Amino acid sequence: MEIFGPQSRRNLSSSNGAGTLPTISLYRSAPELEVRLEDFESFAIDRLRVLKGISDGLSRGKKPEEMEILIKDLLKENMRHQDATEVLNKDIISHFALRLVYCRSEDLRKWFLSMESALFRYRFRHLKADAQRAVMGEFDLPYGAVSNVELESIKEKLGQVARSMGQFPPTADAIFYKVPWEDVPELVAGRKVFINQGYAYVAMNQVVLLVATLFRSQLSKALILTNRKWTSSIREDEKHRLTPIVEALSSSYLGPDYSQSSEHGDISLKDIDQIAKSSFPLCMRHLFDKLKEDHHLKHGGRMQLGLFLKGVGLNLDDALAFWRAEFSKKVGLEKFEKEYAYNIRHNYGKEGKRTDYTPYSCHRIISSTPGAGDHHGCPYRHFSEENLRAALGRMGVNSRAMEDVIGKVRNRHYQLACTLTFEALHSMPCDAGINHPNQYFSDSRKILQSKVDSSLQIVIQLDTCELLL
Template sequence: MKVPFEQVPDLVASRRVFILKGYAYVATNQVVSLLMTQYRSHLSKALVLTNRKWTTMIREQEKDRLTPIVEALSSSYLGPDYSQAKDFAEMSLKDIDQVAKSSFPLCMRHLFEKGVGLKLDDALAFWKAEFSRKVGAERFDKEYAYSIRHNYGKEGKRTDYTPYSCQKIISSTPGVGDHHGCPYRQFSEENLRAALGKMGVGNRALEDVIDKVRNRHYQLACTLTFEAVHGTSCDAGINHPNQYFSDSKRILELQDADFLITG
């Protein structure tokens, strides 16, 4: 199929298509790229028109019914509840370093999540060891241990809190010295490049991630990181740190099973 080269930018960028005199010659098995580009173009135009109609007419008409629902969608998380680890066995302290290296997203490497299965006693021990380096054991017991027990539903209203979704993490504004924000939003480009390099993201994949960050597409940046680290696509995108962890564990277990069968 012969089409203008600008209709298949991903094929051109990855040098997977023959170009001659401004036209790209797309093979049958590459047509999906053309369709995706056309779909995104039509969707973008439709969203612009919808937004215009929404702001000029529908928002006011539906202010008591649809408007609150629609305008909350951008910050809503409708995915699985990760308040408890369901897919994998409980994790012990001795497993953290290895599992973090293989399956934690960048944010979890800086702020551990209870949704991966760490028990309360182990969480307290882990954070006490980490925080004591900076604030001392006595101050940790007085100022920080309560918050950890509270998150596990053992203090206060005894609510078993759900770990934050990507959207909530991105929208948070950590203070100086805090580590609970989204690294793709909060890190300097230099620090982000270094952190991604340690995860094994390099060359073109690294530049693609940085490009998404520069355009403030932080979840897309995390999704590209996942794909680069695991060597597989993530069509659903990353919407929650524990989703990253769960999907990573499944992929690694499948890879281990394939190795045992074929090896």
């Protein structure tokens, strides 16, 4: 796969290197495609949205049937192409692009393997039987289909297994494969197969586990080889073009940048204390409270909170007044104007390079490394469990929800912990998950405003009824 600049044209084909499959790609070798640099990046981002959506769904404990719906929607939304004949090419290009991105460390490889395997299982299950057999042929599975004579002799046993799982007994034309039992430990552990003389009898609808295991093994080996190529040549050869894109993608935030004012309009200084209590995420609530308490924040805290406030609609004049009112209590007005006011104007693009700075995403905040005396960062990651429990209690999170939050934190699902906090405080689900502090604020304001509107509507209806009476 060759990457060209923005002015180059692509010469796409549907070849997959290991033979063309009209169903799903096995990604055995990079295709002979000429790809524009912008397509390389945009296709990778679209696929990354799918994989991160799958990751979020699995982390939230969605049921298999819920995951089926989720993956279908993710693919429909992100993996389309304006030219229907290019859908397969987009799928192949995006996979190999992300293979470069996620080959670079053990943790990245592990995540990519899990998500790509989950996506493959979904796609395989939704193939027709003949297409599934074609994919199995590509993997050259060393398992033979059970003959009709043998199938008839164990029909009753197979029926007992099916009934134990709440399924109908196999029909006369059912296809089973005879597999060494150690090759299907998941099915054996779940008592989902009949075992006889060291072999498990695997139904056609269970073969996905066998195929997915081979797919994962194949991809695992390929990622290691890709990493060797990346470190030995690609990274250096492409350091001015492709490397910056690859190194940025694994930590990319894929949502809105929230650099513009809040869609709910500017927030006023007189309302900011109340809004902070009702709609700030914990990371910003903590910074806000510490600023009010100490009348000072170090640089990291000022940047994290200041850009967040800019994104939620605090204009420059009010931002200067807000920071001045707090800092002058500790450092004095003159020192504030001399040492701090410039940075606030700079964040709003009024000084220096006039850059419109973007509020920090969850990923950036979680990845930060606050030191002693710092208050920025992600409380779910950087607080001790004791301090986190105290902070959640002050926000009003009940004990049951708090245990769920702490459980996610222990498993290092920090954004999910924030999502559960949001749901507990707003009594509303947040299916998309929290990926940005300003998203938390925006979603909170929407919910709270809808409750106010509903209350007003009820009052109006009651007043109308009284007038009619």
